Amino acid sequence: MLSQTLNRASRSTRARRAVESFPVTRKVVDRFVPGETTADAVEASAALIATGRSVTIDVLGEDVLDIGGARATRDAYRALLVALAEAGCADGADVSLKLSALGQALPDGTTIATDHAAEICDAAAGLGCTVTLDMEDHTTVDSTLAIGADLRASYPWIGNVLQTNLRRTPGDIASLDGTGARIRLVKGAYREPATVALLRKDDVDRAYEAAIDALMTSDCYPMIATHDPAMLDRAIEKAVAAGRGDDRWEAQMLYGVRPDLEQRMVDGGHRMRVYLPFGTDWYGYFMRRLAERPANVAFFLRALAHR
DSSP states (O other), X not given: OHHHHHHHHTTOHHHHHHHHHSTTHHHHHTTTOOOSSHHHHHHHHHHHHTTTOEEEEEEOOOOOOSXXXXXXXXXXXXXXXXXXXXXXXXXXXXXXXXXGGGTTTSTTHHHHHHHHHHHHHHHHHTTTOEEEEOOOSGGGHHHHHHHHHHHHTTOTTOEEEEETTBTTHHHHHHHHTTTTOEEEEEOXXXXXXXXXXXXXXXHHHHHHHXXXXXXXXXXXXXXXXXXXXXXXXXXXXXXXXXXXXXXGOEEEEETTTOHHHHHHHHHTTOOEEEEEEESSOOHHHHHHHHHHOHHHHHHHHHHHHXX
């Protein structure tokens, strides 16, 4: 119930104004979003890379409804890639794109978003970086997967995200088997109707387990995005059973959520990548992080209580 309320709030202008008005909000947000500028993102990336982690960086923003905003997002990613290279942090880094921020919802949005993503891919390719297309709500899945397939013809390392709360995901995994695609597996952070999504946590967990098994036996490159130690243990077990070395899959976690678990994976010799968001448009991302994990809500409320 709390999760549904927070997900609704993530789309509410009134709730946004209220949350942003709390004096301590910025301090709390810093736990999950290391800053608002490109320099902040590069500094946080360098610190993570120095500890044996990799990064995937998200320029926060979504639901862009004008071409100027879409171009600004494209340019922000290109500037980020240049800054990473200048700091010696580009090789092996990844950037995560929300296609809605690149114009997906505009008239002729598929073409616009594809062109903008391709320009970012061009910049990434020259610097040793990769690109992953984030997944948004269920209405965008077909378009996002189609754009990923289109771009993969020129950039075979481009990744897609699949959400195991969506009922269609087993079929999508089967369709991607044979493409060698990089696939980030998440449970899903958007409020979805029961007609297209699993709503009970136990059902989503079982679907996630099944998706781990399917990805590990596919020719895709699994990126297991979870903060659940049991899911990570399952991924390690299934990778070994499939004869998949540590160079053929990775774990991913959100910045600031479970640094202790990140370290456990690094110490175990596993690839560990941190999803690092930055920018001024942090509200929707922040509210979805609260919705995903009750401990995050408690952290926020404790901070408010001591303001």
